[in-house]
Amino acid sequence: xxxxxxxxxxxxxxxxxxxxxxxxxxxAYETMLQxxxxxxxxxxxxxxxxxxxxxxxxxxGDALTAAVEAFEWVSGEGFAVGAVRGFDxxxxxxxxxxxxxxxxxxxxxxxxxNYWDAIKERGEKAxxxxxxxxxxxxxxxGWDDDVIRPRMTRELGYEAELAVVxxxxxxxxxxxxxxxxxxxxxxxxxxTAGDLTKRDGQNTRGKGFDxxxxxxxxxxxxxxxxxxxxLGVRLSVNGRVLQDSSTCHLVFDVxxxxxxxxEVFTLEPGDVIATGSPRGLAKDYDPPAFLxxxxxxxxxxxxxxxxxxxxxxxx
Ligand code: MG
Numbered sequence: 680x681x682x683x684x685x686x687x688x689x690x691x692x693x694x695x696x697x698x699x700x701x702x703x704x705x706x707a708y709e710t711m712l713q714x715x716x717x718x719x720x721x722x723x724x725x726x727x728x729x730x731x732x733x734x735x736x737x738x739x740g741d742a743l744t745a746a747v748e749a750f751e752w753v754s755g756e757g758f759a760v761g762a763v764r765g766f767d768x769x770x771x772x773x774x775x776x777x778x779x780x781x782x783x784x785x786x787x788x789x790x791x792x793n794y795w796d797a798i799k800e801r802g803e804k805a806x807x808x809x810x811x812x813x814x815x816x817x818x819x820x821g822w823d824d825d826v827i828r829p830r831m832t833r834e835l836g837y838e839a840e841l842a843v844v845x846x847x848x849x850x851x852x853x854x855x856x857x858x859x860x861x862x863x864x865x866x867x868x869x870x871t872a873g874d875l876t877k878r879d880g881q882n883t884r885g886k887g888f889d890x891x892x893x894x895x896x897x898x899x900x901x902x903x904x905x906x907x908x909x910l911g912v913r914l915s916v917n918g919r920v921l922q923d924s925s926t927c928h929l930v931f932d933v934x935x936x937x938x939x940x941x942e943v944f945t946l947e948p949g950d951v952i953a954t955g956s957p958r959g960l961a962k963d964y965d966p967p968a969f970l971x972x973x974x975x976x977x978x979x980x981x982x983x984x985x986x987x988x989x990x991x992x993x994x
Pocket of ligand 1: 790791
């Protein structure tokens with residue numbers, strides 16, 4: 680499933696993509712229950728398929744099973760746009776706003792120096808264990824939201840990355856069980872003010888500004904990605920391709936990163952682990968390809984969709 684957080688009017692809702700349509704999963708489940716003559720359908724739907732992504736992921740397998748059941752029920756109804764039994768369950772994708780799939784993750788953990796091609800290009804040595812740092816929920820930015828260039832920086836960089844979304848509360852996850860705790864994957868961009876990370880000697884400020892965690896447009900569930908280590912990673916600015924690599928170049932692969940992070944933190948549903956970025960960073964071009972206000976940046980991980988973000992100046 681391609682899970683989304685979407686908005687029409689009112690609060691954000693949980694949905695999934697079906698071609699050019701978005702299915703409201705909570706409402707679909709409620710209507711399906713009503714159809715089956717169940718009482719308290721709305722309350723039950725709110726518990727089984729809650730409209731908030733983190734609440735939904737907290738429900739682990741049961742919530743996903745219920746969502747699949749609702750999806751199949753809508754599919755049996757032929758995915759008619761508009762009212763199913765009088766409710767707006769199936770919406771044209773063009774009529775809704777897709778927000779960041781996980782709007783307020785409890786953690787955003789990022790790996791640095793994690794691509795062989797980038798390490799070789801710079802003549803560096805690979806780290807002996809994963810190098811991780813954190814970003815905060817304020818940095819979350821939707822797939823087509825503007826990315827703000829802060830007044831503090833003139834060296835704004837991009838980092839196209841595969842992101843893992845955790846689906847189970849867990850600690851000390853052994854390598855062979857790492858996939859079990861993954862809900863799915865997203866396209867991610869670890870926006871970086873390179874002059875500030877250099878000046879500070881660490882990442883909290885230079886990678887922590889608002890809109891510096893681009894993610895989306897959807898969260899692809901783990902069952903749809905048989906191997907996250909074979910996905911193309913691409914980034915272009917105004918149509919010029921600046922990063923074109925593959926997750927096959929990861930130094931520490933997805934299970935290793937998840938297992939490693941779980942040794943440090945209790946991982947929780949909705950936590951995001953960004954896996955690092957391949958060669959082709961802005962600072963490595965001559966002249967450097969730093970992002971400028973007005974630029975249109977496109978970030979894509981194969982099979983996980985593209986984010987298209989305009990760069991704007993902070994006012
Ligand atoms: Mg990065």
